[in-house]
Amino acid sequence: MQIVATTTQARNDIGSDFQQFLDESGIEYAPRQRKSLEKIRRESQAEGVIVWERSGPVLYWPESKFFFHPSMAKVRIALYRKKGQVDPLVEVCGLEEDDLFLDCTLGLGADAIVASYFTPRGQVVGLESSLPISQVVKWGMRLYESDMFWLQEAIQRIKVINCDHRTYLHQIADKSFDLVYFDPMFREPILKSQALSPLRKAANNNPLDLETIQQACRIARKRVVIKERRDSSEFSRLNCEEVIGSPNNKIAFGVIHIG
Ligand SMILES: C[S@@+](CC[C@H](N)C(=O)[O-])C[C@H]1O[C@@H](n2cnc3c(N)ncnc32)[C@H](O)[C@@H]1O
Numbered sequence: 001m002q003i004v005a006t007t008t009q010a011r012n013d014i015g016s017d018f019q020q021f022l023d024e025s026g027i028e029y030a031p032r033q034r035k036s037l038e039k040i041r042r043e044s045q046a047e048g049v050i051v052w053e054r055s056g057p058v059l060y061w062p063e064s065k066f067f068f069h070p071s072m073a074k075v076r077i078a079l080y081r082k083k084g085q086v087d088p089l090v091e092v093c094g095l096e097e098d099d100l101f102l103d104c105t106l107g108l109g110a111d112a113i114v115a116s117y118f119t120p121r122g123q124v125v126g127l128e129s130s131l132p133i134s135q136v137v138k139w140g141m142r143l144y145e146s147d148m149f150w151l152q153e154a155i156q157r158i159k160v161i162n163c164d165h166r167t168y169l170h171q172i173a174d175k176s177f178d179l180v181y182f183d184p185m186f187r188e189p190i191l192k193s194q195a196l197s198p199l200r201k202a203a204n205n206n207p208l209d210l211e212t213i214q215q216a217c218r219i220a221r222k223r224v225v226i227k228e229r230r231d232s233s234e235f236s237r238l239n240c241e242e243v244i245g246s247p248n249n250k251i252a253f254g255v256i257h258i259g
Pocket of ligand 1: 133183
């Protein structure tokens, strides 16, 4: 997928953060020179253009845009802070404050942020195989500012790595994380999921494979957790021992207990 990056109309200089973003991502730089994004896109024969805005990178497609925002995670954490309502992910994972949590499918990072908030003495590592998604989310997280200190802190402790989880899982030692989590693109998407629609264009849609789940069981100390549609046959295909969900929720979690 060809993507280029540029500045806003108001700026032509490349600041140090943007330069670092270009260096580490290898994404080609297209000087703005007061051109429209559509013109840059056509001239570079790119599918999308990333604009380096003050609050972080924004990926523009011809008809939509994608940028990091923590809105869903904020709502989920606020439900706990205001009403003591425990998030289903936290409950299913049995998260404890010093847990090491590996999110193998980072996406927009909502689940990773919730996990990070509940592991203040642990660590969340998020893997994302799509280069544009990982870079937009990584830098969006890094530059995110909020007067809600608890949210900013949870976001900025997350370590984002651009790689395929199949490669990463092979490289790390047994029992390196307490929880290993997967939330792949669903085999049958829930079309109303507004939160994910800007992400779909760049996302990796491959199904999880059994070898990946075996590797996850090797490196997890407590549980491997998979999110899918409640009625999905993926849970049995991937050898989940238990499926946890509620009848009024289309989404459920498959769990494999370790040890
Ligand atoms: C449904 S989204 C995850 C949403 C995320 N849980 C959230 O809260 O925002 C799935 C993401 O996993 C990524 N993905 C799929 N297969 C992957 C793989 N093999 N390695 C790393 N990331 C992968 C996709 O590109 C997509 O961004």
